[in-house]
Amino acid sequence: MTDQNNTNDNELRFYCDEHIWFDDGNIVLLAGPSAPVPGREPVEGGDIYGFRCHKSVLGKHSPVFKDMFATSSNKGDIMIEGVPAVALADDWEDIRDLLRTFYAAFDIPTQLRDPKNLVRVAGILRLSKKYMIDEFWDKAVKVVQRDYPSTAEEWLVAEAASREIEKRALQSFQLKGDMHQSFYVSEHWPDPVATIKLASELDILPILPAAFYDLNRIYFAQRGGELYDYGYQERHVNTHDLDIVDLRRLTEGREELRIYIRSSVLHAVKDDWITITPASRREMSRLCKCVVPAEERLHKKPRFVPDLRVNWPCLPHIRIWLREAHVSLSTDRPLDPVAIVVDPIKYLTDAQAALSLDATDTQYPAANEMCAVCRMWLKSQLREKIDKIWTALPLFFSLAAEVSSAGAS
């Protein structure tokens, strides 16, 4: 921005945008607190930002701009350097981002879960909705939908990206080795509160369940800071920015999720973490490739000869594994006994990953005793749990109506 007038504090300050000011431009867009918007109270002594651009370029992208110029007479309006000017009520920074996007290719953020993604596309989203610039809307909305997707599959991909971003940032932080600095996890994750606010403002409703799930697992600032010998500051958010409806969704949804997890996932310690139905018992008895060693048959249960058609040799190992994995995963963060209820999807993903480890790994020895078919079966059961939780999120966070109306439109 270049200062047009060297004025004192009581006068308007007018700035021409340094990029969007074309000598052959035939329209000047004005924005800023003092822009003379019809119907708005004039603000004195503030800033106005001017963008000299082309009606044809604006009209090409936006039917709203096209109509605006078609109906305006260009007479009696404000003129700047002999060019008609139109004052807009929008935020000048949003206008700037939009115009830069019109004149240069829209630089879509490509890094999944980059914490800056939302800030980069927020202005474009706001104005492309208002001025009906479908092409930009479609591109920008994909960025936020990718970070807060509506399927469990995409959520797992996004989560992996965030953990990788955090891991790399932490490594470079540790390399610097400055003991007086803290590592703020929040700086490396998206902000779910800002996401929820933007989604509500612009009706990007399908991203809400994922954003609320993300928000639900964040507690207070400083929590966990003492767990590490350097200042590792866990994620935190400013829930003051949420309106009363969203705050209620958060608190009630968090309770609903906890109740659900307590009644299903937490039963791991009682062996019925995975429901073994008579049907799956029959099916797995047929598919299980495990053979009870003859030795075991002879020594431990000499009178019992297992009938492999109705028995499921891997089942005891599956049960042991579930207990082992549960204990190990829940003590992953020793001072945090609620790790499972805080982020059950991560918990189940970690459990799945543990099951994929090859036979040389002894972290969960029972997995090594299972046959490949039973491992696959157990993995698919864990995945089903993830899908169940995911599908129920709109219900937990009172978003069912929002999500279905978005799906219908």
Ligand SMILES: [Zn+2]
């Ligand atoms: Zn088996």
